Amino acid sequence: MPATEHLPARHVHDLLLHDSPEELVEVGLPFLRAGLEAGEAVLLATSDTSSRLLTDALGGGDDVLVLPRGEVYRTRTPAALTTVRRMVGERITAGAPRVRVLAEIDFGPTPRDWLEWQRYEAVVNEALAPLPLWGLCAYGTTRLPDELITTGLQTHPHLYTAAGRRDNPDFVEPATYLRALPVPTEPLEHGEPLLHVEDVREFSGLRRAVAAVLAGLGGDADLLEDLHLAIDEMSSNAVRHGGPPVTLRLWAGPDRVVCRISDGGAGMDSPFAGYGPAHGEDLSRGGMGLWLARQLCDHVDVIDDGGGLTVRLTTSLH
Incomplete structure (x- = not known):
C-alpha cells in the first residue's frame, strides 16, 4: 500500500521494524514526505540520532516538528x-487534516519499566481511536530485546515496510493482550509491612497513619506526597465502589515504597481503566481515582483474581 493512500480520519497505529538507522530512514522518509505533501502536521518523537537523520534527509526546514x-x-x-491528545488537538484546530507521528518509545532500562509502556502500546489502540492521528512506531530489532519486539508485533494492527503497508497477522486485540500480561512479583510484599490496616472504614485516621509512616522514610518529599494522594484516592475508591473488607498494607525498601489496597467487591472488567478520566472531560462526575494514581505513581498494577480487586502502587523514594 502506498503511503499516500487515503485512510479514515481516526487513529492508525502502524509498526516499522528496522535493523539499522539507514533502514529507518528508507522506510520512514516516504511516510513523512507523503504527510507533508497532503498538508498534514508531521511530528518526530524519536531518538536524537534518528531525528537528525530524518530531518537531514528531508532537507531541514520547519515543516517537521521535532519533539x-x-x-x-x-x-x-x-x-x-x-x-x-493535546498535540493532535492543537494541530487539527490550526487546520491540519491529520497528524502523523513517527516515534520511538523509550521503554526504560528494566523489565518493570517496560511493562508500563507495553501496556501503553495496547491501550493507545482504544484510547486514541477517535483522533485523526497516524502513528508509526519504529522498533529497532538490533537494539530492543526480543520481548519488546514481540510487544510491537502484538499491539500494532498494521506493518509499514519499504514495500508498503499491510495487515499484521500477529496483532492481538488490545483487551486480550492487556489481560494476558503477567503481574510482576514484588519481593517487598514477602516481608512484614510497615503498616497493615485490616478493615478500612475511617479515612482521617488512615490518612494520619499513612502520613506518619511515609514521613519516617526520608525519601523525596514530593514523590511521597504524590504517593500519599494516590493511596488516599485508591482507599476511598475501594470503600465506595468495592465491597468489604478493605485492607491496606504498605512496605518500604531502600529505593521504593509499595502499597497494596484490596477490597472484597466484584472486581473490574476493563483493562483500559485509569488511562483517562472515566467520564471524559466532565471531571465533575468523578471517576478520576485510578487515572490520578497512574499519574502519581511509577507503577500501578490492577489485580483482579476473582475474589475482589487489588490495586498495587509503587513509587521510588528518590
Missing part, C-alpha cells in the same frame, strides 16, 4: 496520552 522524546515517553503513561 524531545523524553517529553513524551519518559513521563508516566497517562500523561503521555494527554500530551498526544
